[in-house]
Amino acid sequence: MAAKVLGNTTGIKASHLKRLNNFYRRRMSPAELILAEQARDLSRLSFEIGRQIGLLISRKGEVMQVVVGEPELLPLPFMSRLRRGRTRLAGYHLLHTRLNAKGLNRGDVNLLANRRLDFVASLEVNSEGLAGDIFLAHILPEPQGDSDYRLLDPFRAGYPPEDISRLVWSLEQELNRLSETMDVEKSGSAVLVSVTTKPRRIARESLDELEELAGSAGLLVKGKIIQTRPKLNPRTIIGPGKLDEVLIFCLRQGADVIIFDQELNPSQAHSLARLTNSEIKFLDRTQLILDIFAQRALTREGKLQVEMAQLRYLGPRLGSRDDGLSRLTGGIGGRGPGETKLEIDRRRVRTRLNRLENELQKVAKQRKNRRSRRKKMGLPIISIVGYTNAGKSTLLNALTGSKVLSQDRLFATLDPTTRRLRFPEEQEVIITDTVGFIRDLPKDLKKAFAATLEELHQADLLLHLADASHPQVDQQIKAVTGILNDLDLNETPALLVLNKKDLTPPDVLERLSNQYPEAAVISALDAATLPVLLKALQGMVKGLNC
Incomplete structure (x- = not known):
């Protein structure tokens, strides 16, 4: 009793x-x-x-x-x-x-x-x-x-x-x-939260992108909340009063997911889950991107890479459970009852990670062999890079007549695609579409997609595609350039291409043309704009052969 x-x-x-x-x-x-x-x-x-x-x-x-x-x-x-x-x-x-x-x-x-x-x-x-x-x-x-x-x-x-x-x-x-009626096409509803020491303008721009990510994951965004603080709360990242406000807002809106624009460390994620209703899910930006990648991965290689990134993210968070779940022993030399649930989980994660790394090494070897065969053909290699949803797959389809999946959403395709492209002067090149980039790309994703990103190191020319119609196009160009620098690709020749000309206001297009005078301005959906790009590419390829 x-x-x-x-x-x-x-x-x-x-x-x-x-x-x-x-x-x-x-x-x-x-x-x-x-x-x-x-x-x-x-x-x-x-x-x-x-x-x-x-x-x-x-x-x-x-x-x-x-x-x-x-x-x-x-x-x-x-x-x-x-x-x-x-x-x-x-x-x-x-x-x-x-x-x-x-x-x-x-x-x-x-x-x-x-x-x-x-x-x-x-x-x-x-x-x-x-x-x-x-x-x-x-x-x-x-x-x-x-x-x-x-x-x-x-x-x-x-x-x-x-x-x-x-x-x-x-x-x-x-x-x-x-409460608003739930969209039947959505798998849930979310409230986006940014806790930052930066100006609110920067936080709003970042939340706008987070909203696109949430939509790509199948979530209906019910609201966005910003809290500016001189210092982030080390325990829960957000102040207790603001947390109450967010939770009540979720209650009124019928939201079941709270997504933080900042990354939650294992301790903060554990504290939020312990302090609040178990019906509410807490995600951070990294976990949301990982969820999107998990939905998009279709090939065996893509699934391996995504699973490895998810396990790398999960590993440290297993340690946030009760410290009392330690290995028990029966005195000096005693074996005790064996491993606890937590230790079994940790061991399984390590074992699975080792197995995935071995499989991805095999994938990398296969890619290396394919690249070697392409090199023997003597054809120049062009890699399309750019921010996610800039139109890379659409451009590949337009240039090569392919039917690669292309949708107006973030990270619609993850798996790299390689096709041949014939220039008007009968010269052939190999053109490759790669996974899209994003600001603050999670480190775990960079490690997991190392085999995919190796394709870029074999490229003779990078085609940097940017969405000219996007409000933060300058920041996106800067973000992609920064990632290329991190990958030691700043020495590879690159051509900036401003896409979605048809959706960009004339004054914005004029500003971008003046700001990036060497960029080609096109619309991947309008074949009449592509000769300008083909001419520029062919000229750069000829320069590589000299």
């Missing part, structure tokens, strides 16, 4: 533990919250043990958990142990005692956002152990002024100012009504 009571039960008498366990057999009134007799017994028991007592109660009035805390502090309810229905709110509420104190504290209010409780209520216990007023707060479906919460007038047990069960039902209905 004693095992049922959660929290700090050290030093509590057996008779008190029995009375605490008896609350599991008592049904509370959904409409009145708690009856006068029940409030009297709860207050008396809390007074006798000198600690707060919390009851986590279902909408049917069933006591799901009895939690014992300290005189001034109550542990968080163990929501992960409970099954949730398909409702916006948790379907549970918390009623706890407060010794010689009135009202709700900040921790109570935080539970409304962090655990999505229907409401939180505190029962005053006076200096004589008698039940006093009850204070109750719930989240508002829409903010009123600067407040996200509503506090009911204090009331005595058995005499609430309104029907509590009907209040909860109304809250749920209003939240559902205010």
Whole structure:
């Protein structure tokens, strides 16, 4: 029986533990919250043990958990142990005692956002152990002024100012009504968050790109939130007040994913998951890109590379679990019961990584052999590089008559494609389409796609394709140039090509032409603009042969 009571039960008498366990057999009134007799017994028991007592109660009035805390502090309810229905709110509420104190504290209010409780209520216990007023707060479906919460007038047990069960039902209905209808083509909905020390303008531009990434992953973006701080919170990256604001916004919008534009270290990801409702998923920019790559990988090589990147990302995060899961031994020379779940997971990740690295080395060797055969043919090699969704696959199709998949979304294709291209003067070259680049390309992806990126080192000429119609085209050009420098490709001749001429305003096109005078301006969808590019490429190829 004693095992049922959660929290700090050290030093509590057996008779008190029995009375605490008896609350599991008592049904509370959904409409009145708690009856006068029940409030009297709860207050008396809390007074006798000198600690707060919390009851986590279902909408049917069933006591799901009895939690014992300290005189001034109550542990968080163990929501992960409970099954949730398909409702916006948790379907549970918390009623706890407060010794010689009135009202709700900040921790109570935080539970409304962090655990999505229907409401939180505190029962005053006076200096004589008698039940006093009850204070109750719930989240508002829409903010009123600067407040996200509503506090009911204090009331005595058995005499609430309104029907509590009907209040909860109304809250749920209003939240559902205010939420936008989910796009049937989307796999979920997300809120994007940027916590930065940089100016808000830079954060907005980065969130715009993150929104494109989320859309490519099949998520419907419900909102974007920016917090500027002089220093990032080392524990959760975001301030506690702002985290509550984000969680309440997700509740109102029906969002089930929060995506941070900044990378979360293992400790921060663990803290966010522990502090908040388990129904909310936390992702960072790197994990989102990895998810997109996992969706796009079609060939065996692509799947190997993506899996390796995911395992490299997962490895350090396994270490964020409970440190108590260490290897147990039975004394000096003892073997103990063997490996724990955490250590088994770590070992499996290392084993799988080694196997993937060996397989990718075979892939790299096969690529090297293919490149050697192409070299023997004596044909120049042109590699198309550029920011993701710049139109690389579309241009390859237009130049060679291929039918490579091309879509208006980020990272539509991952696997490199090689084709022959014949110039008007009967000269042939080999042209290769590579994986798209992006700002702050995750290091794990660079390592995993090393075999693919080796194609660029064999290129005689780089065709740097840029989307002239994109608002951040200058930053994208700079990002691609920076990645090429990181790959030691800055010595390889490159031709900048400004694509999507048909979608670019004339004044922007004029500015870009003046800023990049040697660039070719084309539209990959308009064959009439391609001769300019072919002439420029052929001239550069002839220069390579000289």
